[in-house]
């Protein structure tokens with residue numbers, strides 16, 4: 001694509017397109033990067049640059065770009081039956097087949113699925129179902145849902161209320177009532193004055209404290225991601241989930257495990273719940289479900305909740321026009337079949353995850369890196385001004401954004417959350433491509449360090465300034 005086409009698209013983009021999670025004005029000034037095609041783990045922009053997509057789109061293109069099988073699944077379904085709903089005692093083959101496949105892959109006690117169009121809608125469904133469940137059970141006062149600060153559960157009103165993203169709450173007006181948040185198990189950010197083990201237990205203890213504060217009789221559910229994704233690829237300390245399980249075993253509340261990112265192989269198992277040995281009552285899913293080729297989400301429902309909804313509930317007044325959309329379901333099914341047939345999830349657990357862990361950890365020697373952590377094919381780097389103390393850069397330097405922009409210019413997509421750099425590449429990445437990712441990351445860190453050091457007054461400059469005062 002010629003330069004003027006890029007400029008024209010950028011102008012139209014600026015004039016008409018309000019992007020998600022974007023400062024519209026500053027994007028307008030800078031202009032968007034125009035991504036035109038993709039193959040494997042690479043995206044290509046309108047200027048012909050090849051960029052290694054270290055984020056698999058938005059944590060979703062698990063199977064990689066360019067899979068013809070998914071295109072064929074979509075086209076043949078669109079020809080056969082492009083749309084029909086399942087509201088009025090109707091169903092269709094792709095939704096049924098996908099439901100069966102999902103329940104086969106999910107933990108044994110999960111045998112039902114409710115389809116949605118996205119992860120946010122899945123979490124709206126969670127809130128509806130959790131409250132419905134307790135009402136059917138004759139305990140309508142069990143309303144409170146406990147989430148976690150800095151958790152992410154989507155951007156609809158219920159999704160952002162369940163999530164614990166303070167900037168979203170500040171803009172969203174009053175959140176949905178009856179939702180409260182406890183501390184997150186973010187050891188590097190909040191717990192370095194104690195061992196990982198102790199910190200993990202303290203964060204789990206916060207759940208019990210909140211249950212007791214609210215009164216067990218008022219608490220409906222606890223919702224959490226196995227590993228916080230958008231919050232910063234936060235792998236909890238090893239002690240965290242076992243301690244949370246102990247707390248949950250004492251009280252009659254539902255467990256909702258948001259698998260939108262961790263599901264479908266990211267951590268080396270089909271679901272994060274399997275990695276951490278959790279028994280969720282509800283699991284919202286999306287993203288990797290279709291590898292992002294078409295939008296689809298859902299909620300996997302455990303027997304306890306499903307049996308109640310089915311046998312005691314009557315009509316559940318909830319659903320979406322696109323619940324179980326035939327083409328989306330057909331693509332998702334084909335995606336799961338390919339992930340399974342090609343042993344992609346096992347390869348993440350047995351080969352690529354451990355390989356990435358080793359290579360990623362090697363970045364910890366870089367002076368800008370306070371911690372390099374990974375699990376499966378998800379990784380994070382904590383950028384710090386002082387490696388010894390873990391002191392952060394001044395916020396005004398926006399070190400994370402700087403590093404992200406330098407990565408992009410250098411041929412790598414990494415995401416930044418504050419000064420935490422994130423990767424979550426397609427699960428089909430090869431060892432060679434992981435090596436390339438590590439090399440590009442190191443280059444970007446070097447360049448980031450050069451720029452940041454230029455911004456920081458050197459000791460002699462401070463001395464000179466003092467003389468002038």
Ligand SMILES: *Cc1c(COP(=O)(O)O)cnc(C)c1O
Pocket residue numbers: 117118119120121123152153154155225229230258259260261286287297
């Ligand atoms: C992305 C995400 C969502 C929201 O999914 P959308 O499809 O963007 O609505 C919900 N939960 C988690 C954990 C996510 O990462």
